[in-house]
Amino acid sequence: QKEVEQNSGPLSVPEGAIASLNCTYSDRGSQSFFWYRQYSGKSPELIMSIYSNGDKEDGRFTAQLNKASQYVSLLIRDSQPSDSATYLCAVNYQLIWGAGTKLIIKP
Amino acid sequence: GAGVSQSPRYKVTKRGQDVALRCDPISGHVSLYWYRQALGQGPEFLTYFNYEAQQDKSGLPNDRFSAERPEGSISTLTIQRTEQRDSAMYRCASSLETESLGSNTQYFGPGTRLTVL
Numbered sequence: 001q002k003e004v005e006q007n008s009g010p011l012s013v014p015e016g017a018i019a020s021l022n023c024t025y026s027d028r029g030s031q032s033f034f035w036y037r038q039y040s041g042k043s044p045e046l047i048m049s050i051y052s053n054g055d056k057e058d059g060r061f062t063a064q065l066n067k068a069s070q071y072v073s074l075l076i077r078d079s080q081p082s083d084s085a086t087y088l089c090a091v092n093y094q095l096i097w098g099a100g101t102k103l104i105i106k107p
Numbered sequence: 108g109a110g111v112s113q114s115p116r117y118k119v120t121k122r123g124q125d126v127a128l129r130c131d132p133i134s135g136h137v138s139l140y141w142y143r144q145a146l147g148q149g150p151e152f153l154t155y156f157n158y159e160a161q162q163d164k165s166g167l168p169n170d171r172f173s174a175e176r177p178e179g180s181i182s183t184l185t186i187q188r189t190e191q192r193d194s195a196m197y198r199c200a201s202s203l204e205t206e207s208l209g210s211n212t213q214y215f216g217p218g219t220r221l222t223v224l
Contacts, residue, residue: 034212043198043216043217045215094140094211096152097149097152099147100147100148
């Protein structure tokens with residue numbers, strides 16, 4: 001069964017530090033990878049998508065993909081309290097989702 | 108423009124009743140997805156459409172669940188003979204299309220909270 005695994009957390013990070021979120025997937029043929037943010041009681045919203053091995057940066061966010069090791073990560077630099085949310089990893093046209101990692105940024 | 112809308116936002120029903128949940132996608136979006144999300148979990152795929160064609164319904168839990176998108180726009184998810192275990196947040200999302208990289212970002216609606224008593 002195709003799966004996406006994430007540490008459920010919570011991951012607690014001091015304000016201003018780097019938050020690192022990880023996701024592993026089982027389907028080696030996966031082509032597309034997505035990070036969504038979901039605030040409590042709200043719908044998921046896309047942060048970044050990545051399709052090729054390596055790093056992709058967008059503002060304070062960097063997605064990293066390693067297809068050989070079957071993991072994708074999200075780094076958040078200069079973490080802010082407003083980054084506190086659950087971060088969901090999704091794979092393959094977003095039809096396979098992880099359970100999410102709860103991130104808490106402490107002021 | 109308007110985002111994805113869903114109605115009703117909240118639905119309380121008695122066990123054994125049928126319910127219909129509606130999703131109105133972003134105008135022009137080819138692909139429409141239905142998910143179910145339990146508290147503290149990621150979205151669970153139910154089914155998706157390209158235009159009016161149902162492409163994959165492998166996530167529908169059983170034959171009490173069905174979905175349609177007859178004109179390639181608005182979609183309805185129907186649950187017949189509801190059971191308490193059907194209680195969840197039902198989310199709809201749409202995207203420009205499914206297969207092309209870069210055009211498959213999904214935009215989610217606010218969800219319908221279904222409670223079966």
